[in-house]
Amino acid sequence: MSMSSNRPHDHDPLAPHRGRLLGLAYRMLGSRSDAEDVVQDAYFRFAGAQDVHNAEAFLVTVVTRLCLDRLKSARAQREVYVGPWLPEPVFDAESLSADAATELADDLSFALLLALDRLSPMERAAFLLHDVFDTPFSEIAAMLGRTEASCRQLASRARRAVRDNRPAPARAPDNHARLLQAFSEAVASGNVAQLAALLREDAVALTDGGGRKTAARNPIIGADKIARFFIGIAAKNAGHDMRIEPAMINGAFGALLYLDGELDNTMSMAIDGEKIAAIYIVRNPDKLRHLSSAGLH
Incomplete structure (x- = not known):
């Protein structure tokens, strides 16, 4: 899809993908405000790109990579954080749903987010993209610049860690x-x-x-x-x-x-x-x- 200058100003190409992108960024970073910043940055990159044939794949890739970059500095900040760190609470969980047919698609619990926080950034990305957002490993490999086999291993390690560290969600x-x-x-x-x-x-x-x-x-x-x-x-x-x-x-x-x-x-x-x-x-x-x-x- 090529970006043209005569596109209508009131058309937001991000709109169909915004919830999915925000949901991914929030789960990666544990911060709604940081997630908003990342999605906005991804939009600017999308607007300046040429010949983007798959808008959603482009945007998910950019958001994932921007989050990975932010997590590097977040690690350093966390080392000097006073007391326990918790995610930013959100009140519109339904708008951050993964919109996928996965067990964890609608889970935004603190228990899950804290379990994710114990993972390495690459484990977190592979796990979220596959187990929450239902992205095929072939696409995840391209997004992360890893082999498909490596991405499967990252997700598998993350899956075990999440299972061990996350209380079972309340069913009632x-x-x-x-x-x-x-x-x-x-x-x-x-x-x-x-x-x-x-x-x-x-x-x-x-x-x-x-x-x-x-x-x-x-x-x-x-x-x-x-x-x-x-x-x-x-x-x-x-x-x-x-x-x-x-x-x-x-x-x-x-x-x-x-x-x-x-x-x-x-x-x-x-x-x-x-x-x-x-x-x-x-x-x-x-x-x-x-x-x-x-x-x-």
Whole structure:
């Protein structure tokens, strides 16, 4: 497809591919704002290219390579990141769906994104392109500049690691909502035992303040420790106007916590059957800034 100067100005050649490209970039980088930047950059490259015969393949290749470049610098930044790192929460998971007939096409959970974060950049790319976006290995090989056999090995290693590090997704959404409600009520009651009973014994809580807001510097592990931590926070905030609103965060039931009218954090969970396996709290204001554009106040 050749780019011509007389193309209508109101025609956006990126529009049919935007959700897929944003979904890929967000899963690669764990940042909605960085994903937007990458897709915009890919669009500029597409607009300046000559004789592009397959727009989607061109754009996916450019987005993948731009993400791989960004991940190199992200590794260095992560080494000096204060406390646990969590992805930027998103509230429009359906618009970032892979639109593919794969098991993981609609999974944007923090559990999956953190499992992806443990992979090498090339493993992450091969796995996402094949197992999430249903791209043939022959095309992945061309995108990554590797042999097809090498891409199969990258995806296979990644698949094992994801399986080992990602809790099974909750199959009953009503369980998620019920546990979230019970969690909020137990925190408000100040009953440590009641709260701990909702958690898996080896549950983990991660709080991301990024050095900008107070947060636990290390993962909190164990039902009792987590219960005491959250009840302690509630006690410290007793003098403030605290409001909790349910919200869909990364495609699952979660909550927004407001202090004195300002969004303080997002909370999401990984559920294992009838228990909470993990809690993810994002307080870093840099990761919450984009939420104002989603109409949250």
